[in-house]
Amino acid sequence: MKFLTLGVVFLLLPGIGFAAIxxxxxxxxxxxxxTFCAMIVFFMQSAFALIxxxxxxxxxxxxxxxxxxxxxxxxxxxxxxTGYAVMYGESIQGxxxxxxxxxxxxxxxxxxxxxxxxxxxxxTAATISSGAMAERTKxxxxxxxxxxxxxxxxxxxxxxxxxxxxxLQRLEFVDFAGSTVVHSVxxxxxxxxxxxxxxxxxxxxxxxxxxxxxxxxxxxxVTLGGFVxxxxxxxxxxxSTDGFTDQVGKIALNTAYSGASGALGVIxxxxxxxxxxxxxxxxxxxLAGLVAVAAGCATMEPMFAALTGLISGAVFxxxxxxxxxxxxxxxxxxxxxxxxSGMWGTVAAGMFFSGDLFNxxxxxxxxxxxxxxxxxxxxxxxxxxxxxxxxFGLRSTGMHExxxxxxxxHNEIGYPEFQKSTFRxx
Amino acid sequence: xxxxxxxxxxxxxxxxxxxxxxxAYAMRLWSTHYITQPNISLQRFVDDFYSRQPISTSSxxxxxxxxxxxxSALQARSQxxxxxxDGYEFPDYDLGGPSTLSAPPASRPMPAVxxxxxxxxxxxxxxxxxxxxxxxxxxxxxTEPAPPPKDEKFVIFSSFIRQLLNGVNPERREKMLYRNRIxxxxxxxxxxxxxxxAWLLTDSDYFQHSEIDIKEMTAVTHVIYMGxxxxxxxxxxxxxxxxxxxxxxxxxxxxxxDINQLL
Numbered sequence: 182m183k184f185l186t187l188g189v190v191f192l193l194l195p196g197i198g199f200a201a202i203x204x205x206x207x208x209x210x211x212x213x214x215x216t217f218c219a220m221i222v223f224f225m226q227s228a229f230a231l232i233x234x235x236x237x238x239x240x241x242x243x244x245x246x247x248x249x250x251x252x253x254x255x256x257x258x259x260x261x262x263t264g265y266a267v268m269y270g271e272s273i274q275g276x277x278x279x280x281x282x283x284x285x286x287x288x289x290x291x292x293x294x295x296x297x298x299x300x301x302x303x304x305t306a307a308t309i310s311s312g313a314m315a316e317r318t319k320x321x322x323x324x325x326x327x328x329x330x331x332x333x334x335x336x337x338x339x340x341x342x343x344x345x346x347x348x349l350q351r352l353e354f355v356d357f358a359g360s361t362v363v364h365s366v367x368x369x370x371x372x373x374x375x376x377x378x379x380x381x382x383x384x385x386x387x388x389x390x391x392x393x394x395x396x397x398x399x400x401x402x403v404t405l406g407g408f409v410x411x412x413x414x415x416x417x418x419x420x421s422t423d424g425f426t427d428q429v430g431k432i433a434l435n436t437a438y439s440g441a442s443g444a445l446g447v448i449x450x451x452x453x454x455x456x457x458x459x460x461x462x463x464x465x466x467x468l469a470g471l472v473a474v475a476a477g478c479a480t481m482e483p484m485f486a487a488l489t490g491l492i493s494g495a496v497f498x499x500x501x502x503x504x505x506x507x508x509x510x511x512x513x514x515x516x517x518x519x520x521x522s523g524m525w526g527t528v529a530a531g532m533f534f535s536g537d538l539f540n541x542x543x544x545x546x547x548x549x550x551x552x553x554x555x556x557x558x559x560x561x562x563x564x565x566x567x568x569x570x571x572x573f574g575l576r577s578t579g580m581h582e583x584x585x586x587x588x589x590x591h592n593e594i595g596y597p598e599f600q601k602s603t604f605r606x607x
Numbered sequence: 608x609x610x611x612x613x614x615x616x617x618x619x620x621x622x623x624x625x626x627x628x629x630x631a632y633a634m635r636l637w638s639t640h641y642i643t644q645p646n647i648s649l650q651r652f653v654d655d656f657y658s659r660q661p662i663s664t665s666s667x668x669x670x671x672x673x674x675x676x677x678x679s680a681l682q683a684r685s686q687x688x689x690x691x692x693d694g695y696e697f698p699d700y701d702l703g704g705p706s707t708l709s710a711p712p713a714s715r716p717m718p719a720v721x722x723x724x725x726x727x728x729x730x731x732x733x734x735x736x737x738x739x740x741x742x743x744x745x746x747x748x749x750t751e752p753a754p755p756p757k758d759e760k761f762v763i764f765s766s767f768i769r770q771l772l773n774g775v776n777p778e779r780r781e782k783m784l785y786r787n788r789i790x791x792x793x794x795x796x797x798x799x800x801x802x803x804x805a806w807l808l809t810d811s812d813y814f815q816h817s818e819i820d821i822k823e824m825t826a827v828t829h830v831i832y833m834g835x836x837x838x839x840x841x842x843x844x845x846x847x848x849x850x851x852x853x854x855x856x857x858x859x860x861x862x863x864x865d866i867n868q869l870l
Contacts, residue, residue, distance in 0.1 A: 383836030383844060387786065393840040579833045580825075583848070584870070 211424030215294040218420025222301035225413030226253045226308060228406040233312035235402030236513045240585025241316045242595035248311040248323055255324060256304035256331035264303050265296050268336035275348035278340055298420055302363050306335040309367030312513035314374045317381050317582050320590045322575045329565045335366050338554055354550040358421040360476030360526035361554045368520025369558035377566040378575050380510030382582055392505045400460050407464035411440050414471040418478045428479055435478040439490030443470020446494020469497035469518045473526030477533060485533035493522040527551045613642055616676040624669045629660050649673055760864040761815040764824050767855050767866055769812055771831050774847035775838050783834040784808060794826035821868060828869040
């Protein structure tokens with residue numbers, strides 16, 4: 182009966198004032214909304230897989246897909262084992278959660294939906310590094326790193342920023358849907374990963390240090406991934422309301438505006454800089470806009486969201502060049518999209534805070550928060566990757582890199598009808 | 608004057624069997640055509656001058672003495688550790704005391720003089736019949752030693768590696784090999800690594816070493832591939848690798864070495 186009522190309410194929702202809904206129904210509606218959004222955010226994983234795989238060479242397509250598929254599995258489980266406890270357990274001075282390990286003590290229906298939704302966030306943070314480190318990282322070593330990212334690195338910072346007792350939360354650090362907490366954390370993990378694993382063979386000329394273009398094998402996958410990811414961002418941002426509220430429409434609109442203007446920003450900056458209008462850059466520009474608006478999508482007006490997106494397109498473009506100048510090989514530009522644009526978005530959330538525009542104190546808190554995220558995540562993940570590198574080896578051998586990780590790591594080939602594979606399967 | 612190490616034992620043996628006139632001819636023939644040939648051609652040398660000059664003594668007896676004399680001379684040479692004298696690696700007096708005979712450096716035609724310790728007047732007599740020789744002795748074609756047979760496995764391996772290296776211009780190739788020298792040398796046994804690396808630096812199309820195995824060949828291929836990636840870029844390196852592998856497979860379709868094993 183409750184579900185019938187919920188269905189009717191859901192259909193008639195536009196005509197019903199929220200105050201008129203029975204609290205119990207509202208609770209059920211929120212659970213439904215949160216679960217539904219969690220499912221859509223889960224679907225974002227397929228978009229990550231499409232984008233990362235499309236931007237890799239054909240000989241590594243299966244490996245990238247496999248990493249994306251498997252890190253979701255690891256992240257969902259690890260978040261239940263330790264992640265949720267660290268993030269939302271009883272806090273010690275706002276630093277770390279101490280109970281609810283293995284979901285011990287969780288009984289509330291809404292909390293289960295909340296855990297599911299946050300599991301998907303943890304999976305998102307964990308999967309960002311897979312694209313950046315693609316084409317030369319050992320599968321099992323990457324999988325081990327995902328355990329630490331989803332079980333400790335992400336949840337701990339999320340505790341500081343999102344737990345009601347978290348010390349950054351108490352400073353009024355604003356990050357509504359995770360520009361810093363999810364995306365930048367994922368990007369800094371990726372940054373540490375690409376530093377430790379090193380660039381792909383031949384990415385930079387040994388004499389001039391000039392980067393060489395290594396084009397992805399399928400831009401159609403990249404574009405489709407861009408669309409799916411954008412779709413997922415609606416749920417990513419609106420689901421962060423933790424329930425079905427009247428904020429949802431504005432958040433969704435802000436999300437759309439920022440994504441669109443992010444792509445526009447890249448196009449404009451490409452014209453100004455007289456560089457080619459690349460499809461990959463355009464897709465990444467819109468993603469940069471979507472990442473940037475996540476922090477302030479509930480607290481800024483739509484036109485500011487559009488401005489945030491527009492600037493994030495330019496930030497992405499320069500950020501990408503900066504990474505290349507540092508001789509870092511980021512296959513999908515994850516650090517520029519999720520990290521640098523995430524930083525800008527976090528600052529923008531302070532600058533364009535509705536009713537408190539350009540408050541320097543708020544902006545400083547935002548800057549402080551993103552610096553903390555950078556330091557914690559980079560230090561922790563650098564340590565994790567270095568230890569993994571010493572014990573298991575993070576980088577594939579040159580032979581495996583030449584043959585492609587599809588064959589050498591999985592004994593499967595993504596395109597058997599088309600791929601030239603003269604090597605003998607040993 | 609010194610006589611070089613290979614001529615001295617020849618002359619000492621020939622003196623016991625030949626008259627001065629024939630001896631001079633034989634020594635000239637030796638120094639002109641056989642001094643640089645391997646010991647196995649000694650028999651041919653004996654047959655050669657026996658067929659050109661009327662000699663009464665047995666060629667079999669001469670050859671029987673000639674071969675051990677040459678072998679003992681070479682053995683003595685291998686034990687010699689002293690400094691080269693007068694440009695010769697091995698002074699003749701170690702073979703039986705200083706010689707009064709003179710001889711030209713190896714591989715040069717020996718002039719028709721000073722082939723024996725006889726007085727100068729006799730030397731003139733020796734020269735006369737030699738000067739009458741209308742034609743210098745021809746080199747029989749079969750005297751050229753046949754090159755050792757090439758092993759197909761090494762032909763394929765060498766050709767494969769050489770074609771890969773040709774994908775980089777010579778200047779950058781040299782840099783590439785130098786940069787990867789440690790990896791290249793560490794992929795093989797030490798006794799293989801040095802000659803292999805030396806061969807890579809040349810333009811030669813053939814490398815053979817009995818001790819290199821398929822695992823080492825594969826490792827060498829991958830070090831070369833990594834060098835190609837660095838110097839030509841990974842996309843171009845893949846293209847070169849596939850093209851060269853295709854060439855080799857087309858050229859040697861049923862060969863003893865499957866090039867795909869190296870990839």
